[in-house]
Amino acid sequence: MCFFDQHRFVCGDWKWGHFRQHCAKEYRIGETCGMKLIMQTVPVGSKCKLCEKIDTKMRRRAAEVDRVNRWQREGSKFRASIDKSMDLIRGLDGEIYELSCERNRRLQGIGTQTGY
Missing domain, CATH: 1.20.58 (Methane Monooxygenase Hydroxylase; Chain G, domain 1)
Known part of the structure; x- marks a missing residue:
């Protein structure tokens, strides 16, 4: 359950953004646990x-x-x-x-x- 930004396009589609924070399950530096949660949603002014x-x-x-x-x-x-x-x-x-x-x-x- 590591945290990432989410980029939301005008058309409603989205994609994952930058990694932001480790969760408590992942202790190795530079690794993520594999489960992505949204830290913040960044609106993008264009379509996908x-x-x-x-x-x-x-x-x-x-x-x-x-x-x-x-x-x-x-x-x-x-x-x-x-x-x-x-x-x-x-x-x-x-x-x-x-x-x-x-x-x-x-x-x-x-x-x-x-x-x-």
């Missing part, structure tokens, strides 16, 4: 890395959708470009889904989260 990646992919997807819509309004002369962008959008959808699942697993696995 996973949410940043999701936001980046969402922006990229929105740009591709806008591009496809513009090409479709101009007629059928951009058919190959539209097909390529649609494939890219499907790929981004899959990546966004995987990242969202990873984020949900981290939020549900409170006891197993070790930071990143």
Whole structure:
């Protein structure tokens, strides 16, 4: 039951921070007992890395959708470009889904989260 800081992100996710204090169970210098308790919570003014990646992919997807819509309004002369962008959008959808699942697993696995 050694004490650590906890960094809480704007999105609600968190990670372990710096070691702060030994507990009574651990007598070896430089070692921790393995059980982490929160000494203090430090608010972080940004999102976690996973949410940043999701936001980046969402922006990229929105740009591709806008591009496809513009090409479709101009007629059928951009058919190959539209097909390529649609494939890219499907790929981004899959990546966004995987990242969202990873984020949900981290939020549900409170006891197993070790930071990143």
